[in-house]
Amino acid sequence: MDRSRCENCIVRQFNSLRALSKEELKRVSDSKTTKTVKKGQPLFEEGEKLNGVYCVRNGVSKLSKLSANGKDQIVKLAAKGEVMGQRSVIAEEHSNLSAVAVSDMEVCFIPKDSITTSLQKNPNFTLEVLRHMAHDLKEADDVIVNMSQKTVKQRIAEAFLYLKNNFGEDAEGFLALTLSREDIANVVGTATESAIRIISEFKKKGLIHTSGKRIGIKDERKLKDLAEGF
Amino acid sequence: MDRSRCENCIVRQFNSLRALSKEELKRVSDSKTTKTVKKGQPLFEEGEKLNGVYCVRNGVSKLSKLSANGKDQIVKLAAKGEVMGQRSVIAEEHSNLSAVAVSDMEVCFIPKDSITTSLQKNPNFTLEVLRHMAHDLKEADDVIVNMSQKTVKQRIAEAFLYLKNNFGEDAEGFLALTLSREDIANVVGTATESAIRIISEFKKKGLIHTSGKRIGIKDERKLKDLAEGF
């Protein structure tokens, strides 16, 4: 079985492409290109015109937006199965976010036409994309509330739990996705030094353990309580 | 002309209902009910199961979410032409937000079925809804960045500019939409006292003028600079 064909790609199960018909899928697969992206390399930049969407086969990308004060706010982490850039393609706007790989990645680039054709002709597909976007919007609402109502300490605790739940742990009990301290700060929207300080504090209190830049969760219960404000 | 019919409703121009066919519109119009909601009254609550969507004919509603610390974070202000609750109906989830009128309102309630039927059959409509949601998602991203990277002062300045641009001014030069100090605080995600203090400061500096709870913009240029961080 040719796994490089969309028809056989497992990743598709997790995104809206599963609503495509066999013929559509064939068309998509014929038009797509696969590329590998090294950790730290950009997939696309804020303000860039996207000529298609990126489907993540492997690895993780951060989606971020530059703020006026020069800091990058990470809005989302996209993992295996997620499609990036569809918002911009649908709204026919330039991208409002930058995408940079935070681990080595393998992605498929699907040209805009393949997507828009199906959007206009296959209501099931459109509805499926719509459902995904509705879900993203809800998550964004939650992030807004967390950002404005929780302390940095709570947000960092929550970020660690999020990383565990979404990307899992490695054999040694560390979070499988290792982010730099700066990236962690940019996820929760704080200064790098503040993030580092709180990570040190968590370590002292026995909530986490670290090894280099790797972080492992030691006391999930307490982290949860902290994130909830107790 | 019967303006109570969706077919003749001007408001429809501004939302995704404009993509409906004549027959669909007739169906929607036959099934809808109109109600008036007094300022301060709720339309629906967070966690409630919505059996349809609300289309705003007049007035403004705040969409908010209760945070763990008991504060209401206002995520969006919905004005004439906007449809509320579609996210929950599409995702088939309970509402993640509460809606409360911040001015006297006139809204149409459209039962879920009328919407979902068209979503499944009319790709143009689905696509139109999708485009609107893509736009909402972009706005949510922007809010996330503002919340996490801007100071309270900047966010309040920005809120005033937003209110002016979206709801306009009255004959005396005050913002047409008057929010309580508490609502302003809940829009920018800060304590009511902090918001009041900053409003006083803006007044002293001649950026705005007030009369009771009404606020008027005096120096838009400076407010803009402030919001941008200068």
Added chain:
DNA sequence: TGCAAAAGCTGATAATTATCATAGTATTAC
């Protein structure tokens, strides 16, 4: 391998923001 650059860490201090207390001012209900 070694060295320059980047990332991580900590302290001191300043700025921002929240909280608590208290009082004045509007609004509303009776």
Added chain:
DNA sequence: GTAATACTATGATAATTATCAGCTTTTGCA
């Protein structure tokens, strides 16, 4: 009209967070 209630306002203080500076460790790469 007046009492009750909600909203606005301001001061004092505490808590949180950012910034700047200096140092150590890790990483990348010539």
